[in-house]
Structures are given as structure tokens and as C-alpha cells.
Amino acid sequence: MDEREIEETRAFWNRVADDWLVQVGTAGDTNRILNSDPVLWAFAGDVAGLTVLDAGCGTGYLSKQLSDRGAHVIGIDFAERMIAIALEQYPDIDFRVDSCAELRTVNDAQIDLVIANYVLMDTPDLQGTMHAFNRILRAGGAAVVVFSHPCFPQGRATITGNGEISYHWNSSYFDRGKRVDPPWGHFTSDFIWFHRPLSDYWKAFNASGFVVLGFEEPRITEERYQLAADSRKLTASKTRPNSVAFKLQKSHTAE
Numbered sequence: 001m002d003e004r005e006i007e008e009t010r011a012f013w014n015r016v017a018d019d020w021l022v023q024v025g026t027a028g029d030t031n032r033i034l035n036s037d038p039v040l041w042a043f044a045g046d047v048a049g050l051t052v053l054d055a056g057c058g059t060g061y062l063s064k065q066l067s068d069r070g071a072h073v074i075g076i077d078f079a080e081r082m083i084a085i086a087l088e089q090y091p092d093i094d095f096r097v098d099s100c101a102e103l104r105t106v107n108d109a110q111i112d113l114v115i116a117n118y119v120l121m122d123t124p125d126l127q128g129t130m131h132a133f134n135r136i137l138r139a140g141g142a143a144v145v146v147f148s149h150p151c152f153p154q155g156r157a158t159i160t161g162n163g164e165i166s167y168h169w170n171s172s173y174f175d176r177g178k179r180v181d182p183p184w185g186h187f188t189s190d191f192i193w194f195h196r197p198l199s200d201y202w203k204a205f206n207a208s209g210f211v212v213l214g215f216e217e218p219r220i221t222e223e224r225y226q227l228a229a230d231s232r233k234l235t236a237s238k239t240r241p242n243s244v245a246f247k248l249q250k251s252h253t254a255e
Helices: 003-024 030-044 061-068 080-089 126-136 198-207 222-227 231-239
Strands: 051-055 072-077 094-097 111-117 137-148 157-159 165-167 177-181 191-195 210-216 243-250
Touching: 003 080, 003 191, 030 111, 030 137, 030 210, 030 222, 030 231, 030 243, 051 061, 051 126, 061 072, 061 080, 061 111, 072 080, 080 094, 111 126, 126 137, 126 198, 126 210, 198 210, 198 243
Parallel strands: 051 072, 051 111, 072 094, 111 137
Antiparallel strands: 137 243, 157 165, 177 191, 210 243
16 A cells, blocks of 8 residues: 555545534534435444444544444544544544554454444555454444445536536546545545445455445435425435445454
8 A cells, every 4th residue: 555645645634624524513414414324324223332433533423423322432533633623522432543444543353333434435445444344343243334436426427407417537437546526615625535446345345354234325215305405405315326335244354
């Protein structure tokens, strides 16, 4: 793994941490609230009494929600500024500066449930991350991973007035590597992420000792229609696949 790439990514997330707090607040952004949160919580199940790792916790809002549901939470992020904000917001939660691909601060077989909410597309080292998740999970433990849909890059979508959507690729879908999207919303910095075809994720899960228990492409459900800000947002949430979600179970220790 290229250390310069890792440090560039860490510097990026430190740079946007304060803006990220505005983006996700205490409840998550619109996409999470409308589309993926119901799937995340359905896959996670009852977390009361479980030791849960919020991997790539950012500014900590999901760690707080997990704690409120009775979990014993460890939140980790490799961006020091993210963890500083999380500790300011939620000082009673165990937040640590750590990398998802290493998890040096977490002992083997310590965790019941790992949640990685929109994280895997941001890590330069997918295989290392999945091996680390396997190592720290207890036998039979689970991981819930939600990440941006690699087949449909929302940052490169064009929407016409009649609602037709076109997705644009500057390279082959099968070409892996770092991508840079222009600033969006109130952000002023380009966004760094890492593209991999969907099959790479499946192969990484399998190679790291996980079996897939559940898979969804989250979209808004009828009981959440009223949460959409307007008809355009509702239509987008009903028709555009923003993300994918997997529930994984540790079947054996990765070699």
C-alpha cells in the first residue's frame, strides 16, 4: 500500500472534518436518513449489551446513536480532527485515532459487531480493512457495511429536466484506483475516494473469512416518503441506487 496515498487521504479528511460535522450533524445526511439507515439498523438488529466498533466514525453521530441503543461503543477514525470533534460532541464515548486497515488499538476477538457506514469506498486498503475487521470480531460476530454504489457514481450523474439520469465514466468501470470528485454542497475541497468494481468487495469479504448473510441496495420505503424535502428528492430516493449494504458474518479467521 502506498503510504503517500494513505497520508494524502488522511490529510483530506482532516481538512474537511469541520464541514463534515455540518454535513452529517447528529442524525446523518439526507441519503442516510431517507434510504440507507433503515437497512443499516435492520442488519444491525438489537445492539443492546453488544460491544460495537463504529469503524470510520467521523464526527461520531452514529456512535452516539449506537450508545443510545445500549451498545458499548468504540469509535475509530484515522483523521485526528474527526476524533477531536467526536470527543467534543460526545465525551462519554470511547473514541480513538486508528486506521480501519490496522485497528492497532483494538484487541483480537474483542468486538461483537462492526459497523462501517460509508467507509469502504474511502479506504485505500480494502483487503487490509476486511482482515482487520475479521481479526477483532469474536467467533460468529457480524459486520454491517454500507458504501456508495460503485456501479452508479452519484457525483458523476447528470439529471435532465424530465428526470432522466445519465452516469459518466472517465475510465473503465473495471479500472481500480483513486478518484477525485469536484466539491459538492457547501464543501470547498475536492473529494478523494477509491473505485473498485462491486465484485472486488465480494471477493474481499470472502478472502477475509466472511460469509454474506444479507445484501440490499437501499431505497426509500413508503413510511419515509414524508421525510423527503420535495418531490424531486422523493423521486431520486425511489429510483436512484445510491448505495449498497451487506451483512457479513465471521465464519473463520482470515489467514
